[in-house]
Amino acid sequence: MPLGASMIADYGSTLQNIFQGIAPNSNESDVEQKVVVPLLRILGYSNSDWQSQVVILQSKLDFLVGQPDSALIKPAYLIIEVKAPSKNIAHSVWQINNYMRHTGSVIGLLTNGYDFRILYNHDKRITTIVEYSQVTLIQKYRSFYKILSKKTYLNFTSTLYKNQQNIRLQFLNLISKEVQQEDMLGLFNKGKTFPSQIQQTSEEKILISQTKEERKSMIITVFNNKGGVGKTTTTINLAAALNKLGKRVLLIDIDAQANLTMGLGIDPLDDIEQKGKKDITHLLTEPRTKLEDTITTTNWGDVQLDLVPSHIRLSRMETTLNQTVDSDRLLAKKLKKHDYDFVLIDPPPSFGKVNSISLMASSAILIPTQLSAYAIRALEYVLDRTNEIEQLKDEPLPILGIAVSMYDQKSSNYNKSMVVRLFEIIEKSGGSNKVELFPENTWIPRLNIVSICQDKGYPLYQGEFDNTLVSQEKEAAQKVLERYTNLAQHLIKVTTGDSKNHG
Template sequence: MTAENDSNLTRIFNGISRSSNESDVEQKVIVPMLSILGYSSEDWQSQLVVLQSKLDFLVGQPDTVLTKPAYLVIEVKAPSKKISHSVWQINKYIRRTGAVLGLLTNGYEFRILYNHNDKITTLVEYSQVMLIDKKRIFYKILSKKTYLSFNESLYRNQQNIRLQFLNLISKAVEQENMFGLFDKPKNTPVQQEQVTQKKEMLPEIKKDKKAMIITVFNNKGGVGKTTTTINLAAALNKLGRRVLLIDIDPQANLTMGLGIDPLEDVEQQGKKDISYLLTEPRTTVEDTVIHKQFDDVELDIIPSHIRLSEMEAMLIMTPDIDRVLAKKLKKYQDQYDYILIDPPPSFGKANTISLMASTGILIPTHLSPYPIRALEYVINRTIALDQSRDESLPILGIAVSMYDRNANKNTANMAQKIHDIIANNPQNKTIELFPQKTWIPRLNIVSNVADEDKGYPLCYAEFDNRLTAKDKESAQDAFSCYIELAKHLISITKNQD
C-alpha cells in the first residue's frame, strides 16, 4: 500500500467516532477499505442470510465447480462494542461459508482470522494506529491480488489432482485393486510441509524444560477455584502450551466440569483415577490420564472419584505419602508445559500432597470479605509448608474471579484489603495481585458451562446450540479474560523450570 493509501486510511478512520453505529462502520470504513484492497463492487456481497442471520460482507464468490471457497467474510460491530465478544459469531460464518479468512471489526479494532479444516485461529489484531503502521501486511493478507493468486494456485492443484486421479483410474482398468486409492494415505510432501509449518507456528518449547506444576488453591470454597482451573488450562492450550489437569478433590467437580462422569466414564469402564495413583505403587500417570478435545483445545485429565473422601485415614498412614504425587509426576514433567492441580478447599492430606508436588501456587479469590480473609490462612500454610520442602514454594499470584464490573467502590476497597494482607505476610513473600485485565467477570455463563450437563471450557460454548447468542457473547467475553490470565501466568513463569 502506498503513502496515498496511508492517508486514505486515516481519512476513512476519521469518518467515524465512538458514537457511530454499525451501519456507519460498514459504509464509511469497510466499503472504502475494500476499494483500497483492490475489490470492485462485483467482488463482494453484503447482508447475506447465513444460518438465519445476516452476514455483513462476503468477499470472493465460491465456485462449487472448482471447489473454490469464499475468500473472506467480514463481520462488523458498532464502535461501542468489544469485538472479542463476537468471535463466536464470525467463527460460525467462516465455518458455514467455508471462507479462508475472516475480518472482525468495530472500526477501531481489526481482528483477522484464518480457517484451517474448520479450526479458526486469530492471525493478527490491530488498532487503527497499528493497522496504518502494518498496512503492507494487512494488504498482503486481504487484497484482491492475494485472493486471485490463491485461486490460481488452488486451480492448478485441482487440475494436478484430477490428472493424477485419471492416471489411477486408467491403471485400475487392468488392476482391480484400485480401491486402495481410498485407503488413508501417508502425508504427501505438501501435507508434510503443512504439518512442519504448523509446528513452527507454535512457541518453541525446549525439550529439557520441566512443566510448571501449579496448585490452584484457596481453603475458602465458592471462589471459582475449579472454574478457574478448567478455563485457565484451556486458555494456556489455546496459546500453544501442553496442559495436564489433576483433580484431587473427591467432589470431582473438575472431572465433571470437563464432561467426564466418574461412574460411567471411569469406574464402569475399568479405568483408574487419582485414588489409585496415590495408593497403588504400580499405577502410573499414564494409567489414569483421559484425553479430552474441545475443537482446537486438547487437555489431559487425571480424574477424581468420591471414594477419595473415604481414604483420608489410609493416606495418613501411608509412609512418605506427602511426596507420592511429586515422585509419580517427575518422569512426565517434560511432556507438559503446565500441570494444574485442583485440590479440595481444605487443609487435609490431599491438599498437602498437592502442595508438596507443586512448583507454585495460584490463589483464586473474589472481592468480598470472607474469601479475602481466607488469603491469610493460605499464605501462612504455604510458608509453613516451605519448611518441609527442599525447594521454595512460591505464591505466583492472586487471581480474581466473579468480579462485579459495576461495583467500583467495593472493588477499590477489597483490592486495598488484599494489598494490605500481602504487605503484612510474616516472611515478606513476594506476592502479586494479578492486574485487572485478568479478572474474570461475574457472568452466569461462567459457572453454567462447567456443570455436569454441559462440561466444557468456555471457549467451546460457541458450539453449544442450546445457548442463546447473548450467552455465547458472554462466554467469549469471559474467556478473553482467561486468555489474559494465561498470558500473564506465562509471563511470570517463563523463566522458571
C-alpha cells in the first residue's frame, strides 16, 4: 500500500533516531549495524533476506539482498557497500560498480551513513540514479522506499518470473515448428535474435522524439593562449563527464599538435591518414567535405565520444586559410547542422588563424587556467581576444566561465592570492560582470593519474577497467572524476540558464 503522510512522518522520526546512532568519527562497522541493518528492516527485509560479508573477487561485499532462486534465473536485487563516515563515497564508486557487475545485482547502495548513493545496473553499465544526504533522505523517503523496499523487490522478481515463462513458452513454440526442419545450431542462432524483436512502446517513441526536439546545442571553444594549463586534458575529461550525464558530445581537434586526438588513443597517421580517413584539414579546405565525413567514433564502455581528428599538416595551412574567402567562417558553416548537445573545440595556444576559425564557430567560450601568476596574467589577452572576435560575429560570444585545472591542494594560501589576482585581471579587462570563476568543487587537482590516463589514450573513466593501475591510482582517479562530474554538471547549469546555484 502507498505510504501515507502519517506513515512518512513516522519514518522520518525513525530515520532521525537511526542517524543519531553514528558520529563523524564512527567506524564502518558502526554504520553497518546502526544504520544499514535498521534501514533494511524498515524497508521490509528480514535477516533471512540478506547475506553479509559475501566474498566477491577476493574482497568482502558488505550486504547482498535477495537470495538466488534455483527455479528462476535472477540476480541479487540489491547490494550495499558501506564506508566509514570519514570516507568520501564518491571515491568508492568503482568498487561497488565492480561488485554489481560480478553479482549481476540490479540496484546498488553506497553509503557512509551520512551520504547515500543509489546506482542502477543495465547490461553491466552502472549509473548513479540518485544521491541523498541524511536530510534529503528523510525528506524524500517515499522515493527511497519505492526503489529499495522488499515490496518492490518482490514485484520485480515476480514480473521477471512471468516474463521468463512467456519467453520459454514462445521458445517452445519455435521448437515445435522448426526442430524437424532445421538443425539445432540454426534454431539457437534464431533464438539469439529474439530480444531484438521487442517493439518500442508508444511511450518510448514519444519520449525519444521529445528528447530530440528539446535538444539545445552548445559549440564551445576551450580557449587559452597560454600552453600547459590543462586545456586538452580538461576538454577530454569534461567531454567524457558530459557523455556520462547523457549528453551527445563531439570533439574537434584544430591544433596541429593533435594532442586531443592522441589523448583519445587515436594516431593521426596510423588510424586516420593511412586508412584513408579525413581529418580537420579536409573539413577546412575541401568545400564538399561534410562534418560527418571526418568524424571518428571512440568508445570506452558506456562512454562514447565523436572526434574530428587533427593532423600535423594543419601547421602548413595558415597561408592557404588566409587566402580563402571568408575563411573565418569555414568551420561555422560546416557546423550549422549537427546532432550533438555539446561540441567542444580544442585550438592551439596561440592567436593564429585557426583560433579565429574556432571562435567564430562557437556559441560560447570556456577558459581553463592554472592558479599561477603567469597563467592568470595571460587571461587579460584571452579576454581581449574574445572581445575582438565578438565584434566580428553576428551574435554574442559569452564566456561561460573560468575552469581551474592542475591546482595544488596543499597551497591554500597561495591559491587564495591567485584567485584575488585573477579577479583583478578580470576587472581590469572589463569582464567583472560577465566572467565567472567556476566554484571550487569543480577545480581539478594536480594528480599524476590525470596525465597517466591521457598518455594511455583514454579518459579517466576508463581507468576503472585498467588492471595495470594500482589501487592508489584508481582511488586518485575517482577523486579527480568527482571534480570533472561537478564541472560537467555546472557547465550544464550555465548553458541552460540555470544560475540558481552559481557562485
